[in-house]
Amino acid sequence: MIWNETIETMSREELKNLQSERLVSLARYVYEHCPLYKKKFDDTGVLPSDIKGIEDITKLPFTNKLDMRDSYPFGLFSRPRTDLVELHVSSGTTGNPTLVGYTRDDIRLWGEVMARALCCAGAERDDTIQIAYGYGLFTGGLGFHYGAMEMGLTIIPTSSGQTKRQLKIMQDFQPRILACTPSYALYMAEEAKEIGLDPRLASWKIGVFGAEPWSESMRGEIEQAWDMLATDIYGLSEIIGPGVSQECQYKDGLHLFSDVFYPEIIDPETGHPVPEGQDGELVITTLTKQGIPLIRYRTRDIVSMTYEPCRCGRTSPRTSKIKGRTDDMIVVRGINVFPSQIEHVLLGIEGTHPHYQIVIDRQAHKLDQVEIMVEVDEAIFSDEIKRMHALEQTIKKEIEAVLSIGVTVRLVEPKTIARSEGKAKRVIDKRQM
Numbered sequence: 164m165i166w167n168e169t170i171e172t173m174s175r176e177e178l179k180n181l182q183s184e185r186l187v188s189l190a191r192y193v194y195e196h197c198p199l200y201k202k203k204f205d206d207t208g209v210l211p212s213d214i215k216g217i218e219d220i221t222k223l224p225f226t227n228k229l230d231m232r233d234s235y236p237f238g239l240f241s242r243p244r245t246d247l248v249e250l251h252v253s254s255g256t257t258g259n260p261t262l263v264g265y266t267r268d269d270i271r272l273w274g275e276v277m278a279r280a281l282c283c284a285g286a287e288r289d290d291t292i293q294i295a296y297g298y299g300l301f302t303g304g305l306g307f308h309y310g311a312m313e314m315g316l317t318i319i320p321t322s323s324g325q326t327k328r329q330l331k332i333m334q335d336f337q338p339r340i341l342a343c344t345p346s347y348a349l350y351m352a353e354e355a356k357e358i359g360l361d362p363r364l365a366s367w368k369i370g371v372f373g374a375e376p377w378s379e380s381m382r383g384e385i386e387q388a389w390d391m392l393a394t395d396i397y398g399l400s401e402i403i404g405p406g407v408s409q410e411c412q413y414k415d416g417l418h419l420f421s422d423v424f425y426p427e428i429i430d431p432e433t434g435h436p437v438p439e440g441q442d443g444e445l446v447i448t449t450l451t452k453q454g455i456p457l458i459r460y461r462t463r464d465i466v467s468m469t470y471e472p473c474r475c476g477r478t479s480p481r482t483s484k485i486k487g488r489t490d491d492m493i494v495v496r497g498i499n500v501f502p503s504q505i506e507h508v509l510l511g512i513e514g515t516h517p518h519y520q521i522v523i524d525r526q527a528h529k530l531d532q533v534e535i536m537v538e539v540d541e542a543i544f545s546d547e548i549k550r551m552h553a554l555e556q557t558i559k560k561e562i563e564a565v566l567s568i569g570v571t572v573r574l575v576e577p578k579t580i581a582r583s584e585g586k587a588k589r590v591i592d593k594r595q596m
């Protein structure tokens with residue numbers, strides 16, 4: 164089933180006309196409503212009247228995460244706070260978090276693209292969905308919620324965690340759709356086996372997994388463990404949350420809803436477009452958003468993209484799975500982590516040195532483990548164990564407060580961590596992805 168057949172199967176020519184029309188109004192809208200964009204346009208020497216169609220998009224300036232952070236909280240908004248009905252905050256980065264806000268129409272748009280995504284994954288109107296993404300400031304839980312509401316599914320909003328309860332609810336209510344991070348899906352399979360439940364007999368037959376990178380081999384493991392179809396969903400808070408792109412049953416790229424989120428793939432160094440099919444940074448313009456529309460937002464996610472039509476009948480461009488990032492952000496259990504956040508914490512704790520390493524590991528079917536090795540003053544090692552332990556706990560607590568994920572901390576003597584001549588190797592990612 165295709166949720167919005169008119170839009171999702173439009174010819175490329177019609178789609179281009181729609182995108183053009185929308186970009187022309189968007190350029191005018193942000194110029195008139197957002198002083199920061201007016202300044203960016205003026206600095207670039209471009210006027211809204213210069214934008215006559217989608218091909219003119221390259222005349223417009225890029226927007227990046229720094230623009231969002233520097234304008235925190237409301238500087239990049241095109242609507243007054245009173246028009247916003249919901250706010251979300253994205254994890255990651257030091258200093259100000261990234262704030263996004265939605266008008267009532269933006270929430271409707273979110274519901275629409277998420278309904279398209281759920282249908283694309285194979286959901287049917289009479290399905291039940293268990294939403295085991297976190298509800299709250301993270302966009303996962305509520306984004307799925309709005310889409311499932313729009314489609315009229317029966318929603319079980321379990322949010323994340325409490326795995327035994329998740330499994331009991333699945334057994335009792337028999338939902339066919341599961342939405343959570345791919346690592347949580349694997350973890351739940353292991354927990355199921357531990358309590359004597361055969362995951363292959365579970366009611367979940369379609370998974371909508373995203374918010375973190377995952378590989379084809381991980382897909383294989385999940386599909387095998389649960390006997391289900393595991394599909395990939397992509398999105399980011401700045402653009403809308405989940406619902407930017409989604410795989411269909413053919414799992415041959417993620418359909419990007421380009422009538423509302425216009426994609427460009429650029430060379431991250433030069434900013435110029437790369438030829439179709441080549442890897443580059445995904446840049447998105449939100450063509451119809453009102454609260455905080457973004458022009459040419461640099462996602463920092465690396466993908467390739469094709470306009471070849473798909474067997475499912477959708478004509479939208481498709482991207483590859485996310486192949487990496489242009490910055491040092493890592494995603495652990497769906498949460499964005501920047502090494503600089505950890506550095507910032509360590510700087511404020513006496514006795515620690517600015518040499519640290521983050522080791523991420525995923526033991527078979529367990530949630531990702533994060534260990535932080537920190538070099539500390541020699542003297543600490545000759546002190547009582549109690550003092551060392553206290554320092555370890557202080558570092559652990561402060562890092563956990565900033566990252567919102569559990570970590571273990573290991574204190575090591577000075578010069579234990581290998582020095583590098585170039586960029587310090589802060590992250591050792593042992594997960595097989």
Ligand code: DLL
Pocket residue numbers: 253254296302303372373374375376377395396397398399400401404405406462464484485488494497499
């Ligand atoms: O992770 C939104 C989301 C929720 C997507 C639920 C899918 C499902 P943020 O917390 O702002 O938003 O993180 C966005 O996470 O730029 C990617 O680097 C990464 N990411 C999201 N989905 C995928 C995916 C949500 N399917 C950042 N594969 C993005 C790889 C992903 N990375």
